[in-house]
Amino acid sequence: MTAEPSTGRQNREQRMMAIRAAAGSSGTWDWDILDERLYLDAHFAELCGVDPADGLTGLPTDVFFRAIHREDRARIRIAVAGILGGAELFSKEFRVVAPDGAVLWMHGRGQCEQDADDQPVRFTGLLVDVTDRKRTEERLRIAQSAGGVGTFEHSDGFATMAVSEEFCRVLGLHPAPVLPVQTVNAVMLPGEAPLIPSHLPDAGVSGLEAEFRILRADDGAERWIARRGEVVRDGAGYRLVGVIYDVTKAKELEAQLRDLNDTLEARVEAEVVERHQAQESLRQAQKMEAVGHLTGGIAHDFNNLLMIIIGNIDTVRRRIDASGDPRLMRSLDNAMKGAESAAALTQRLLVFSRQQPLDPRAIDVARLLAGMSDLLTRSITEAVSIQITSTAELWPIEADAHQLENAILNLAVNARDAMDGSGALTVAARNVTVSGAGAKELTPGDYVAIGVTDTGSGMSAETIAKVFDPFFTTKEVGKGTGLGLSMVYGFAQQSKGGVYIDSVIGEGTTVTLYLPRAISEMAAPAEAVEAVVPMGSASETVLVVEDNDDVRAYTVGVLRELGYRVIEAYDGAAGLRLLEKQDRSIQLLLTDVVMPEMSGPALVEAARRLQPDLKVLYNSGYTRDAIMRDGKLEPGVDLIAKPFTFMTLAAKVRELLDR
Incomplete structure (x- = not known):
């Protein structure tokens, strides 16, 4: 075998770089079938545990297969053989064991080039890291099957575990993405088994579905919780993935049913009917609550996406001259109708799960x-x-x-x-x-x-x-x-x-x-007024706090277009620092409700200690309990729901500043 000419190697490197840049991949390969040499870019070479320089000069093909998880290796060998035998495309998901022992999920895609005699001469392709998606799918599958509230993941032998915000809320713990296992198990009542077993290989299967009594960490209330989970084994060891949810109401109803049985002989016929109704109410309540928790979280993310889509379509429609291309305007109108239909569906999800704030x-x-x-x-x-x-x-x-x-x-x-x-x-x-x-x-x-x-x-x-x-x-x-x-x-x-x-x-x-029936008196019907864009001025300052970069960019752009002076922050802590520096020059705080680390309500509480007369406008696609009481907005709270448009935001901000 002769050394590859420098021009050929440069062409190959350029081709691999172009594939990686176009696809945003985690690595590319070029397999010269005639020379039986495998060329890898630096990312793929590091994934296989070889020197990137060797990857560019060519390696034995077995280097690729050795990096694949042993349980997936035979399947991928068969798929590659199919490509060499004439199949058009290679598209498979498989696990790769990195040099540090981490197990990563990859999506490999490639195709084979053939010569004039239909013989394979080159097999090129790319890898895309889909580990996060696979783990998210696994958590979602467990959550959907259990209908739970809080999700968690614990790797055997580790002292900490990954948890969701809802997991912390159920146990009364301060929200955090990672918690010590000892802290979680400390909420269990004496005599109860630990929520997180100490040795996962011995946990079995039946023991993962259990109910426990706890004392909530924040208020000391005794509650019943249920745990549903699954022990997953991969190259990194054992992991417990599962959900927990509050079943106190169910336990109370079960206790009521037991009390009814004490007088069953005297009230047989009436109590059979009553028991059936209680069971049906319990079933319906549990089902609606479980589905509501799942759909509520989905609606929050979906509303952020719709906010970006609707906001930018709205911006383009306003900036295109009315006499412009009518086909373009129709396309924009159709896009807006589709986005608004999706927004309406999201609102339905929130309404039936009773997580949409009402303004009674x-x-x-x-x-x-x-x-x-x-x-x-x-x-x-x-x-x-x-x-x-x-x-x-x-x-x-x-x-x-x-x-x-x-x-x-x-x-x-x-x-x-x-x-x-x-x-x-x-x-x-x-x-x-x-x-x-x-x-x-x-x-x-x-x-x-x-x-x-x-x-x-x-x-x-x-x-x-x-x-x-x-x-x-x-x-x-x-x-x-x-x-x-x-x-x-x-x-x-x-x-x-x-x-x-x-x-x-x-x-x-x-x-x-x-x-x-209403207790309060009805307000007089509002008179119709012509729609006029309510503008602002540079003397009015609005602080925008939003953790989603695209939503924040749209909101800031609209407010500046309306004439306001706008400053922005990517989270609550950054917003609080800006408030401290501005020396009471901010008239309005526009903040998201659900944010990591510091929520919108927590930011507002701290901000009003600095500036008691600060006006506040919340915006959110999923409020949960943060600014709601009994399904209604807290008194004195103003909210603009995502997704909102230019005119909606303009009117709401002007209304608050003029109040």
């Missing part, structure tokens, strides 16, 4: 229904007649007007679909006083009942039992998300009300939404 006000239901008449007419086919009625002297209710309109529209659209194109739709509101005897799950008191009735096909008892489940739908694939009634259920529960269904097969269905 006293509402005139009769006026609201009258105002929805045109909207309902446009949303329902002409073959369906619509009647809206309200009893005289209808009480005002306490609810979020926007979410109430969404709930009524969802019920109307479901009713339309149930009638298969034609029929009669009735929306009727009446006053109802619920007593203890007929309260169902409602607290006794005064309510306004809003019923939506259709003349459709009706529903069976089995269907009614499932209709409020998230993602359950009787519609064809692609014609419904299964979130409409779940959203209505979540809104009713969060508003301290309820929703109930009466249906007869072949005759129709009535869905009745109960909302509590």
Whole structure:
């Protein structure tokens, strides 16, 4: 074998660098099949534990296979043989053992070049590190199967463990990404087994699914928690991956059921029914809570992405002349519609999981229904007649007007679909006083009942039992998300009300939404005003604190375009330092709610110690309990929900500064 000419080596190096730059890979290879030499770039060579200089001059092909995890090696050899035998593409995920013993997941992609006789002469490709994605998928799979709240991961023999923020919240510990195992096990009540076993190989399988009593570290409250997990073995050893969640309510209901059994002989028939209802309520509550926790976290990340997409589309639309290319404007309009549809779906996820903050006000239901008449007419086919009625002297209710309109529209659209194109739709509101005897799950008191009735096909008892489940739908694939009634259920529960269904097969269905009577007086209806962009001035300073770089860049850009003086910080600690330096020159703090290290509320508390009159505007796509109380915004708290637009942000900031 002769030495490779310098020009050939340079061409190969340039080709490998180009592949790596274009694909953002973790390494590239060039296999000269005729010379049986494998050329590696520096990144791939280091991964295989060889000198990068040797990788550029050529190595035996077995160097590549030795770096592959022994459990994946045979599979990859077969795949490579297939490429050499004529297969077009190589695309496999496999594990690689780095020189330091770390096990990394790689996605290898390549293809084979052939000569004029269809014989393989060169096999080139690249590696992409997908370790983080694989670990995230593993955690998510465990969390979904268990329906849990807090996730954790512990490697055998280590004194610390990786945990989620929800894990810390369940145990009452200060939020941190890594905790000592001793600290976690210290919350267990005397006599309870440790939450994290001391030796994972001996943990077995059945012992990983268990329930424990704990004393929360922050308030000393005794709680029941459940643990679900799985011991994973790889080249680095044993790891325990799992979830924990609070099951105190379930335990309390179980205790109530045991008490009922003490008098079972005297109350057999009544208590069987009551027990069934309690079990169904428990099942529904656990399911909704578990799915809510999962979807809430997803919605937070998704809203940040939508904030970037919607914000930048909005910016481009405002900066393109109205007389510009109409095809470009249509494309932007379609992109905005798609992003807004995704945002609406995210809001539904938050509503049914009761993690969307409500802004309850006293509402005139009769006026609201009258105002929805045109909207309902446009949303329902002409073959369906619509009647809206309200009893005289209808009480005002306490609810979020926007979410109430969404709930009524969802019920109307479901009713339309149930009638298969034609029929009669009735929306009727009446006053109802619920007593203890007929309260169902409602607290006794005064309510306004809003019923939506259709003349459709009706529903069976089995269907009614499932209709409020998230993602359950009787519609064809692609014609419904299964979130409409779940959203209505979540809104009713969060508003301290309820929703109930009466249906007869072949005759129709009535869905009745109960909302509590308002104590406060209704505000006068606002007069319509022309939409004008409310501008700011350079004498008004806004501090923007946001940990997502792209969201922060968009927000700062909008505020500067509006004329404000803007300073920015990437987290709470940096924002607090800026507040200390500015000597009370900042009029408004615009901060994200959920941030690492220091949350938005913690930043606001510290900031107002420095500047008590500082005005604050929160922005978030997922507030959780940070600024909410009983599902509603804390008094005096202002929030702009992600994703928001130029005009929404402009109006909210101007409103706060003028207040």
